[in-house]
Amino acid sequence: MKEKIISEMLDFSPVSEKERDAEQIIRPSVRYWPEVWKRLFRNKLAVLCIVIIGLILLCAIIMPILSPYEFDEVSLFESGLKPSAAHFFGTDASGRDLWTRVWIGARASLLIGFLGALTPFIIGTMIGAIAGWYGGRIDMIIMRVCDIMLCIPSMIYMILILMVMGGSVSSLVVAMAISGWMGSARGFRGRVLQFKNKEFTLAAKTQGASAPRIIFRHILPNILGNIAVGLSGAVPGAIFMEAGMAYIGLGVTPPNISLGQLSTDGITYFMSPTKFHLFLYPSLVISIMIFAFFMFGNALRDALDPRLRDEEYNAKRMRKIKRGQKREARKLGKAAV
Amino acid sequence: GTTADKTSNAGNSTAADAGNNTADSENATPTTTESATTDTTVTETPVEQETLDTFRFVATEPNTLNMIESTSNLDTYVFYLTSAMLYRSIDGVVTPEVCDTLTVSDDRMTYTYTIKEATYSDGTKITADDFVYYLVKKYLTSENCTYFVGGEDTYNNSLETCEGIYSVDESTFVITMTSPIVTFNGQLEIYPLQKAFVEAKGEALGGTPADLLYSGPYLLTDWVVGSSMTFVKNDSYINADTLFPTQNLTLVVSSDASTTYSMYQNGEVDAIINVNKDLYELIDQADCTYYSADSLWGIEYNTTGFTYTDGDGFVSRGDEVSALMKNLNFRKALSYAINRSAVAAVVDPTSTVADRYVSTSVKGTGDAAYVDEYTLENTAPLEGDAEAAVGYLNAALAELGYSDVSQLPELSFLTFDSASQSMYVETVVSLWKSVLGLENVTINLQPIQSAIMSMVYMNYDIYLQQLSMNPDDMLEQLGFWKTTGGVSDVAGFQASGVPSFMASMHADEAYDTLVTDAYTEFDDAARFSMVQQAEQLLYDSYTFFPAMAGGGYYATKSYVEGYYSTYGENGYGFANLVVYAH
């Protein structure tokens, strides 16, 4: 730019409009979600979490099939074995192979995690959408019901449903749905309200779009990010909830097993010199699982926020500059010596 | 303190006689020799050694301190501490406490008590009326009322008085029975209960320490439910200076094994009443003492072919299931398939395998236990017998016309949702699967109330039953299987509308006669042989298959002496308890 401009270089002939397109967009087209994925996959921790979740999923699916043991197969004379080549995680008091049980349990926990997060969310979303969109009396009634149900301890729903339906994955999911829809209903209602009077919603209305179309085609994509983050937080929440219920004695009923159940059963061996593995492995797997989901949620939130990326970039840049300065200083110091 | 026992023992020869006749055999718990050794250690200990005035122990807290409403054994341990009794059993030795004399008529139907001067902690006198009041309130239940003269009338009309239980004067009262009963020796756990106090408290009775009147060795000063109970020595207690030397007791509640362990390890507590299987391997074995098995686990098969539904009353369970469960060979197949000793060891290392319906701590005619003196025949091997089991199964299949186990109808195995119960059931179901190839058994875990409800209404095919065994009364548990109250026939059941506990599985007139007659048979050998016959009948029917005796351990620190566990899983007792400085 600072080069000297000499007259010979200048060509004062006019340029036609075609040659200089004023309306063109130079930057390549960016789609939101691909961009988010790209950002997500650039985050090493997120990738690690995805790998962990994938591994756990894979293990839960195939490990029980590959294992030579049935998860509920009692072997009275192999009681409480320590981990070995035959039993990777050892055996429990009845001689059942813990490795198989952990992965069978992980199946249940993952199922509870996903369904238990998704079901209340879907129900809540529907109800919240109705409340937010129609407003007025309907909204008031729904919100009041929400308030009231929020004040009732979820333990009551849980115990009630588990007692009536028996402890199984499906009853846990139902219980979670009944005790958990209020949160997402409130959240979604707020979002619908926020977007209801946005100009693009009104524009869609003037185009003749129906309420469901506006809610699900226009509003939903706008909050998909929040939803994704919320859901990725709700999955470990549901897994945890199941573990908590198991601790109270309301988990899935035997012979079925969940990680939460295994881990709460194992807690009694926390200080046991011989059966520590019964505590260690289930708790470890459940912790890793929750850790992975949780971190994934965090990473997703970061990926959804493009500001963060700039910030990280700048932080990195500043660090580099500082390092450079230090190096310079060192060099100068050496030179001085 | 031991001399005091001896004197009070000697001073009441009548009572001791009456007691010893029966109690020698029935009143068990640790043997006399054991208690003798304890005594010697105490006397040998140098007196100079400093003692502490507080004993802290982990135990389960009672449900209520309301003596009348209480239904749980857990409650009685507190009553032992807070109430005086007519007779007190210290480490297995029964000695009179408030009782001065007990005269038993020759026909063993009239019991006359005179009582000593004793007071409640508030200074009021303990009178004969207080004992009468307690007996009427507590003992005249639908089960027991028939034993007392006029008892039925009192029970049915909810009266306050009973013809057969009355006081003569302030220090004398009389019990008259309708027939002599071998298990009643006049030394029951009878406490004084002051009517005025009970009525003043109303519903609040026994809710908090203030809602209780104390006459026993300790006052309950503080009860933080779910956390702790604090006892302080009661100075107005009749034997205040002799029997219970330790000043304070603290019962610590802990429902978490590792917490309990931490506390014990830290020295926060001096003893643990029930070292359950989770704690067993953690705690120094030297500290642990075994106490005999007093709960019986067994597998109950529903052979009635009926079930109760709310709308229709008792209806048939469905031909297939009912025919299957009625098939003796099938039940035998199921029973033989179980390696009971291994399962017991796996489910609870502190337990023992059981093959009888009577507690092993019941003594026989000689020094040996009853169960060793009077054995049963043709019992299933404790290790199970896979071959025999398969044989029985095939026989059953042939009888019922099935060609393969997989064709059998779905059976449900009911129990309540405690960890051990469910583990037992899981293990057994898995064994059935591997030994018999039986895959159609589903586990039905329910909260305890619903489980019992389902059991009572016969909504099960197989049920894992846990019964507590009264070592003082071997007939009590045998009575469970008597066909009482016309409930053996379902028609009667339907007519009464009220289902009766455990009436379902066993209906055998010969058995009923044996058990009923044993109650009035005062000759030990004859009674034991009747009991043995009854047991054999019950066993052979394979309606209730004994499996495991939930015994246990208690742990005490080495510096504690005179503490022992009584029968029952969570009981506690003290014999001149001393805690040495450590």
Added chain:
Amino acid sequence: MAESGATKQEILLDVQNVKKYFNLGHGKRLHAVDDISFQIRRGETLGLVGESGCGKTTVGRTLVQLYEADGGKIIFQGKDIVPMTRLQRKKEQLTKKMQMIFQDPYASLNPYFTVGEIIGEGLEIHKIGADKKERLEMVYELLDRVGLHKEHANRFPHEFSGGQRQRVGIARSLALNPDFIVCDEATSALDVSVQAQVINMLIDLREKMNLTYLVVAHDLSVVRYISDRVAVMYLGQLVEIGAVDEVYDHPMHPYTIGLLEAVPVADPDYEKDRKITMMKGEIFSPVNPRPGCRFATRCPYAAEECSSMTPLLQSVGGDHFVACHHPVR
């Protein structure tokens, strides 16, 4: 523009005593639009000016049925649309005939839709065009009409500049081939140079597609430039309405005068010599208003009857109406 011609033309929209109240709860009602009447002839552009919050947007939105009117009649092409049910309106295809251009070019385009999807949405909803491909062709044509390229159809709104976005908004409103368009501050969020682009485009389109506009704006010069007639609103009521030049050159209502005086003019010499009278005083609350002229609190000429009697629109000659007890001559 062609005022004289317009008078003879059919009345496209006849607004009679329309009211729109907002319930604020607790018995409070905000009279956002209170008894407004005007007519728009086919091919004509009516400008609606007034201060922020005076109810301009509410009028526009009520006309395109984003709000339900609380009273009065809106006669569109001879039919009163106020009492119609949703189904009837659907049958009348009112959404096709009446469209709206929104103020904020950023908020009015759904960021998750491509420009093609945004423009084509109405076509899709009303099932215009045989298939996707045909609709896409229509979208290309619309893009072309607003000076954008075919390639832009696959882009997302955030990739466009404000002016381009607003043109997308215009293309969307044109997609259904409407008769009547409400332009709600269509240019106020834009840069001056871009604003001119959009204004020019609106004018061209009006000519080409025989459109009728209601132009809502608070920029008086824009309104003057684009409209045939202008209506001045103050707190939910019309205070003056008439042909543009008439109203701008000979304003009669004190509020209109004040408004016109306050507008800064891009001419330093003019500004230097300009004398400005400031409007002072409290602004009247449109919540549960009392009768009387709503401008009375700020009016330099307010007399007694002004605060008790609501002035009605009265002709002050020809097409020029003023609602004032003491119009300034």
Added chain:
Amino acid sequence: MEQKKERLIDVKDLEVSFMTANGEVKAVRGIDFQLDKGETLAIVGESGCGKSVTIQTIMRLNLEPPAVIKGGSITYTNSEKNIKVDITKLNNKQMQAYRGKEFSMIFQDAMTSLNPTSKVGRQIVEAIRKHTALSYMEAKKNAIELLGKVGLPNPEAVFSRYPHTMSGGQRQRVMIALALSCNPSILFADEPTTALDVTIQSQILDLMNTIKKERDMGIIFITHNLGVVARMADRVAVMYAGQIIESGMLREIFYQPKHPYTWGLLGSVPELKKSENKRLLSIPGTPPDLFAPPKGCGFAARCPYCMKACLDYMPGEYSITDSHFARCWLLDEECSTRITPPVGRAVNTGDSDDGVFKTKRKEN
């Protein structure tokens, strides 16, 4: 020109960039301007051309990072207080003494610029006490006085009101009071009236003019509205794509604009007073992406008079008068293209040639 006033701000070749993960946004690309005491400089230009960044750089309000001052200097002089500093060299701590005291700022949206949970009076007192040693009561007295001065009725009551209870105009007055609280020598106003109604805008502009005269401050005024410029400014700088493409006295810019962008800008304003409607001049297209600014003239792609040279080389500054310069190749003496500007009017500035003015290239 009248008598030479004291120079407050001298910006030289200022370059500011934002470092983003997608690349560097060259928001300000080498600008020069000055501000004298008692003078109002208006900066106009398309949205995103760097107006706000420029003045926020002078106050060092941009977050650094992502903002980086890539080059140039900003010299602030105040002879009364004996200050002469290069602001770009100050750190945040040092800068705190200048903000509020020497420079203050009014933002566009007074609603979001005032702390919603703090009483407006407190917010003013806070500023006063930061820069003076006054006690709370004295500061409060000052604040109330100021609130009265900016035309808020009943200033005592206003003092303890919260921002949300006030109207937009009132809030903007509070902002002005806040900006004046420490008697700064320069006031930056970033579109202070854009969010307001014309009637309110008129009042605020009037107020600012009065205050300027009273205090003899320098004002830098950013706006889109050429009407407002005409009413407020002494000098005008027209910015485009991070550069000042034309700058001059008010009348020079309005009546003798030299840059095609300025022509477009002026030509696109619909006029309130004229009845005859001539078609508005508009500028087609969109401004360049500052991620990758063109190597030539930023305006070239949209310029109807675009020449080859415009696409290849950035035009230098061409001085038309002492105070007036523009960056356009059309002004080059070697350029033969002669264009009659579509806007402006001949005024007595010594330039007889209808705006078609040719001059020598400056070497830069």
Added chain:
Amino acid sequence: MIKYVAKRLLISLATVWAIATICFFLIRLLPGNPFIVANPLDITNAEKMMEYYGLNDPVWMQYVRFMNSLLHLDFGYSLAHAGRSVNEVIAQYFPVTAQLAIQAMLFGIPTGTLLGILSAYKRGGSVDIFAQLMTILTTAIPAYVLAAILQLVLSVKLGWFPASGWETQKYTILPTLCLSLGMISGHCRGMRTLMLEVGQQDYLKTAKAKGLSEVRIIFFHQIRNALLPMVTNLGLEIAGLLMGSFVIEKIFSVPGLGKYFVNSINELDYTMAMGLVVFQAVVVVAANFVVDILYVLIDPRVKLD
């Protein structure tokens, strides 16, 4: 203001009534008979008790009775534990729960908030990383495992605190710590997000333009505004805490209401469960009520309506 408070109060009362009603019917739906205990010899006794307590009456009659007792604020006596009055239980054990909750809050909320502020202030710094790590650990490890670890380390190995029980102040430390860990991470995360959100606001730029120091901006402008939304969540949080954490109470043998509550439902102790539910409802509603009022008082933007 008075009108607002009165109206809130009325709504609160209605809410309590609605909760009590719903819970009454929900709890009655539970199958089983509360008087059957582990080893009953006589089911007729249980039946007799049902009769005695009127539990065989039509449900509406029981409901009327219940409502009547509710009006008299007398919840009666426990069915499962004779002699235990529900009111007394609440009076005795709620303070324990409250003490634990308050201690946990007093420790957890400021700590969490401070951590959140610090980690937002120096995003990516060491405090931030530590806070994030802690958040992750406390959320990923089940509470009962965490409690057991704390017990092992701080009690058995180091002997600093008693492992369990509720006697002197020393006993409260471990459960408090356990309970507050989750709170710390929750508040840390919430505060961090809010701080960053507020950090984007224009008025901080104004504050900076006034020449205020960074510390003052953060403390007087940023934190203050970030704290406000945190208050709204406080209602449910306090309420949740005040009902006690079953897990913590069980592990540390803390005699709190949480354990009581779970046990009462498990034992089908209708009167106890109902009493505790209604009490909880009152606590929740009251907490929300207080927070609502508080919010009006501290956030000038909230309009009374």
